[in-house]
Amino acid sequence: MGCRASYVPLGEIAKFESGGTPSKKNKKYWNGSIPWISAKTLVGDTVYESDFAITKEGLEAGSKLAPKGSLLLLTRGSGLFKRIPLAIAGKEVAFNQDIKCVNSAAKGISNRYLFYALTSLEPSISAMLETTGIGAGKLATDRLKALPVPVLDEAARDKVTHFADCIYRKIHLNTKLNGYLLDLATAQFEAALKECASNVRLGDIIGLEDSKRVPLNSRDRKNRKGPYPYYGATSIMDYVDDYLFDGVRVLLGEDGSVIDSEGKPVLQYVWGRYWVNNHAHILKAAGAYSLEAIYVALRRTSIGHIVTGAVQMKISQRNLKKLEVSMPDPGSLDYLQPLFAAYRNLCEESRYLATLRDALLPKLMSGEIDVSKVVLTQLNSHLA
Numbered sequence: 001m002g003c004r005a006s007y008v009p010l011g012e013i014a015k016f017e018s019g020g021t022p023s024k025k026n027k028k029y030w031n032g033s034i035p036w037i038s039a040k041t042l043v044g045d046t047v048y049e050s051d052f053a054i055t056k057e058g059l060e061a062g063s064k065l066a067p068k069g070s071l072l073l074l075t076r077g078s079g080l081f082k083r084i085p086l087a088i089a090g091k092e093v094a095f096n097q098d099i100k101c102v103n104s105a106a107k108g109i110s111n112r113y114l115f116y117a118l119t120s121l122e123p124s125i126s127a128m129l130e131t132t133g134i135g136a137g138k139l140a141t142d143r144l145k146a147l148p149v150p151v152l153d154e155a156a157r158d159k160v161t162h163f164a165d166c167i168y169r170k171i172h173l174n175t176k177l178n179g180y181l182l183d184l185a186t187a188q189f190e191a192a193l194k195e196c197a198s199n200v201r202l203g204d205i206i207g208l209e210d211s212k213r214v215p216l217n218s219r220d221r222k223n224r225k226g227p228y229p230y231y232g233a234t235s236i237m238d239y240v241d242d243y244l245f246d247g248v249r250v251l252l253g254e255d256g257s258v259i260d261s262e263g264k265p266v267l268q269y270v271w272g273r274y275w276v277n278n279h280a281h282i283l284k285a286a287g288a289y290s291l292e293a294i295y296v297a298l299r300r301t302s303i304g305h306i307v308t309g310a311v312q313m314k315i316s317q318r319n320l321k322k323l324e325v326s327m328p329d330p331g332s333l334d335y336l337q338p339l340f341a342a343y344r345n346l347c348e349e350s351r352y353l354a355t356l357r358d359a360l361l362p363k364l365m366s367g368e369i370d371v372s373k374v375v376l377t378q379l380n381s382h383l384a
Helices: 056-060 111-120 123-128 141-145 153-196 291-298 317-322 335-365 374-384
Strands: 006-009 013-018 032-036 064-066 071-074 084-090 092-097 099-104 150-153 195-199 205-209 249-253 257-261 280-285 324-328
Touching: 013 064, 013 141, 032 056, 071 111, 084 111, 092 324, 099 111, 111 123, 111 150, 111 153, 111 335, 153 291, 153 324, 153 335, 205 317, 280 291, 280 317, 291 324, 291 335
Parallel strands: 032 092
Antiparallel strands: 006 150, 013 099, 064 092, 071 084, 071 099, 195 324, 205 280, 249 257, 257 280
């Protein structure tokens, strides 16, 4: 028999604040030092950075600042039909009008507990979705404030928060370790270039294929929970970490696929089987170099000069094939395989941990699982 949870309307235990967008016509407001979070950059459990940054003048002219530790919840955008973006601000960040900053207003209820409680309620929040006149999703503030949130007693709240934090910290550690692995791979690649380097046309070491859009009736939430993720102009960041790139989204797959798509500039490494949309080019390794070697080479290569389109950035197959990359001798790149094997293992572990957390949180928050029987010292040792 579990412990008992009472349900309190979110509006009674939390306060909401809306963000804003400074005028994009005023250059004094942009390219500053304050990260500005939008729907496209509200990704993962914690947000620190964004592709866009505003100045102090921009903040004062139309945006708001979310304090470190506050919650950022997307309340308007097409991305809401795929998931409910919710993250903790890892530092002070500005945010736009499509996002609500949520902070606990109740004594004894921390923002982190509130974060995990809302995470456990994602199906209920999704059921509240409305559609705007332009077809975007919308979460009405009054309905959010009326959302019943499970509130356990103080000891149980602390245990649930600690339990979820253990998994949260392990996922965060894995992300940092993967950053080190990519940096190490790049550093060794640079060292190999000093020994022997040659400029190679990308078209000589890859093959290109077109992608197709997954039919709309196959992209509902139920099918998206299947074994193969779907990557598109906005959904890709739901599944893998992002690395800022200059002009294009690029994906590499273990099965021989690299996808370069339109949209927000990111470079990413993925593997396994997956769907991609019709804005993508699929690149296959077709020479002496592995996909991992091509990925590292692209990671260090500026491609802004082959990007076209002032509003919607795009890279054509023709321009991609003509791109020259500096490559070392193929025989000097054997070190890449174990590094990327470790990278994939850490990513998979993080995905399993996130799945475990998301499956257990509703049961813990509702009291179905009695947290008094959870031994936190054992959990800590398993996730060390």
